[in-house]
Amino acid sequence: MTGATPLAGRPENGPAFSSVTARLDHLDELFGDPWDDANPVGFAALLQADERAEPSPDAEKVLDTYCLNAEFVPADHGGRFHDMETFADIMRTVWRRDPCLGLGYGFSSFIAGVNVWAAGSIDQQADVAELLLSNRRVASAYHELAHGNDFSRAEFSARRSGREWVLNGRKEVITNLYRADALVLFARTDEALGSRSHSQFLVPRDALTDDRIDFLPRFPSSGMRGVNLGGAVFSDCRLPEKALLGREGSGIETALRSFQLTRLALPAMGLGIVDTGLRTALACGLDRRLYGRRVAEIPPVRSTLAGVFADLLMADAFCRVVARQLRVAPDQTPVTASAVKYLVSRLLIDAMDELRGVIGARAYLRQGPYGIFQKLARDLAPAGFGHASRAACQVTILPHLPRLARRSWFSDGPAPEALFGPSSSVPARVDFTSLLPGGTRTDNLSGTLVTLAAELAGPPGRLARRFREELAGLRRECAEMPPADLTIDASPAAYDLAARYTAVLAAAACLGTWWHARNAGVAFLAEEAWLCAALDRLAARMPGGRVLTHEERAESEQALFEQSLRRHEERRLFDLTARAIPG
CATH class of the missing domain: 2.40.110.10 (Butyryl-CoA Dehydrogenase, subunit A, domain 2)
Structure with missing residues (x-):
């Protein structure tokens, strides 16, 4: 590397785009229909590369053509990186097809590059930008x-x-x-x-x-x-x-700053795996017949499919809120980014396990129309091996809990509305210099939960109050945590407090997203069905169990199942965007 000056404009070998949607659509078009066996970068070809334990050369050429590395380079250095929400959507497009491409071709370079953008000299940043924009790689x-x-x-x-x-x-x-x-x-x-x-x-x-x-x-x-x-x-x-x-x-400090992006990115990208997993399970459930009807219409199967869809929407809401938080309130992301990595990574693995029950023995086939499922399930489990474990994320959260319990919870006001949907008031770019290694003192997400719990009625109100009660219990228990429980040697009970807190944050993110969508009149996201199903399933992971009645749960599940069928038939994503995709 030569110590070149920062690059300007767009990458020489990358296309120009008028919008984020244009970038996403172009990348999808380059990949084509993944279910087409004749497609050289379709699932059949990717499965063959997986059997050889090597990356698909044709798929890597697609990413070279698109210049995926430009998504890892800040715009100030000639790349296309502005914010983590867009970054996750772009990378999710790759992970939906092959997580090996997502990690091996690209994300490993992003992990290394974030440290350079956070702490490197002008020459070092320019050198790495030049390297990446030439379709080369950096390892961490x-x-x-x-x-x-x-x-x-x-x-x-x-x-x-x-x-x-x-x-x-x-x-x-x-x-x-x-x-x-x-x-x-x-x-x-x-x-x-x-x-x-x-x-x-x-x-x-x-x-x-x-x-x-x-x-x-x-x-x-x-x-x-x-x-x-x-x-x-x-x-x-x-x-x-x-x-x-x-x-x-300054190595540890730089790592803690960069982890706020990378811990968020991994589960946000991993949602692409569950998107394809759900699509595969729906296809299987609609193709197979049992007891005189389609498998997908059998009540327990329908409930499973709707539940995974609800979990995917909940996880996407949590990821997007924290992604915006990196621009709106970066002082809070040392905790919330770790919370996303802890909770969402577990949800994704559980979702694929549930979907395996729908597909049955076909979930283990390594070829054919459902062969991609076993590869995605295998790829998801170790997706974080190059990064922090879930336990490490809990350790990051632990020392913040007593301070938040005494000074923040039930005292801080709600988060700004810009955190829950598109807004002109959100800064255009992540400011790497604003990332802090720790010391979170504010939690406006919990403030949103407390505010909405006091205002909402019906099932959303009961669910919001359930999580407000959980926060109140956490405040009592966390305020008295002994110093020994704030380190890696903490007791199992202390680790459980951190786990429960991540669920409260996720619930607040969902409530804020739904409330914003309702005020903005956004179709589907303004409906209660997805919110109630997502929060009811989240409550089931905590002491006290679920909140909805059997009838309310059945109504929400039916609405989500019907929505998942429409998206499957119309070839739309199962995340909050519902964007149309090839196929």
């Missing part, structure tokens, strides 16, 4: 198998030697290590304990001499087979002083 080397997600204990070291850094140690399970043109390396630069013990480095691949680095064999995996996973051992590998990313000792 954080993890060491000995320490898992506890990267603060990473032993890989970087020591000063004159005007150079000397690297020693092992890094394992690095996505695209063998194909990357640069690495973002996380290394210990101080033996002392504390938050200033580690730093990050931007390392051009050509700076790593062969006699100082020993590449480990590729790591095979049962899910994400097409993702290239590797590792390496560094022995006195020398780097120039300018390779340091940000200030010395």
